[in-house]
Amino acid sequence: MIECWRPETHTFHLRTSEATITLQDVEVIYGLQIDGQVLYRVEPPDMLAYRQELARLTGFEPLQRDMRGRSRLLRSSLHAHLRLVDLQHPIGEATPQAHVDQRARLYLLIIFGGIMFPNTSGADMSIRYLLFIGDLDQLGCYSWGVVVLAYMYRGFDRASMGERLEVAAFIPLLQIWMWTRLRPFQPIAAHPPNDYVAEDMPYARR
Template sequence: MIERWRPETHTFHLRTGEATITLQDVKVIYDLQIDGQALYRVEPPEILPYRQELTRLTGFKPLQRDMRGRSRLLRSSLHAHLRLVDLQGPIDEATPQADVDRRARLYLLIIFGGIMFPNTSGADMSIRYLLFFEDLDRTGML
């Protein structure tokens, strides 16, 4: 789709004609709230330890070789970790809430960092989105 995007008109040029994606489309496709308060995060001036935050919030401790810069992670390493987590068994009534939250954050990171806002390389993804999901109870209220 990147080759068909025209930044001058903010549209996709497809065989069938021009198409644009609206906020309404995003709401229908991803069932996301499009009205209300804006979602933003002001980072402190010091460098955030994104790798440590990933471990703290999800339990996933990536290898240094899987990191690209200070805030990008190889998608394949995250998918491999999630496969291992899923092999431990499905979530049920006996699963501790902390484990449910960690797994939810992993899936949200894949959705935001890999599907909705992917890196142009396709091989890595930003883990900065994870910080928006620190408090899952407030995530839908922003």
């Protein structure tokens, strides 16, 4: 599909027509808000500010060697911390709400930094999203769908114009969109209809 992508128009140039993922697709497929509050990027002055905010909101204070740059964290360190706290302090009915919220923010960081907004390194993840998960009640008020689509377009652009083998984008969204919108990619049912005809993959014309 990346070979079919054209960054000039942000569309897939297929053999029969052009197609692209829209904001409506993002909202319908994953239920992500597209008309909420605007998400914006604000950089704290230094790396220590991110580490302090991470500790305040999640109870996890990483070592300095686990940080990559100002706002990136080794994914392995976060996963190891989560496995430890889940084992030692499992969530139960008697767990204070503050601890439940801290655990939820850790999992949200994994979802944001590792799934919805990944990078091509595969080893670290951004923790800039701490700025938006302090108040969990407000989490659904932001226009996450707009950011996901813009980030996906940028990932497709970079992959199509360079020699990268990895794509930094919300790939599950692309997969489900292909299954629902492009018939050649749809899974074949165990008992397909009698009139079903398999089609070739619609490669882009060169």
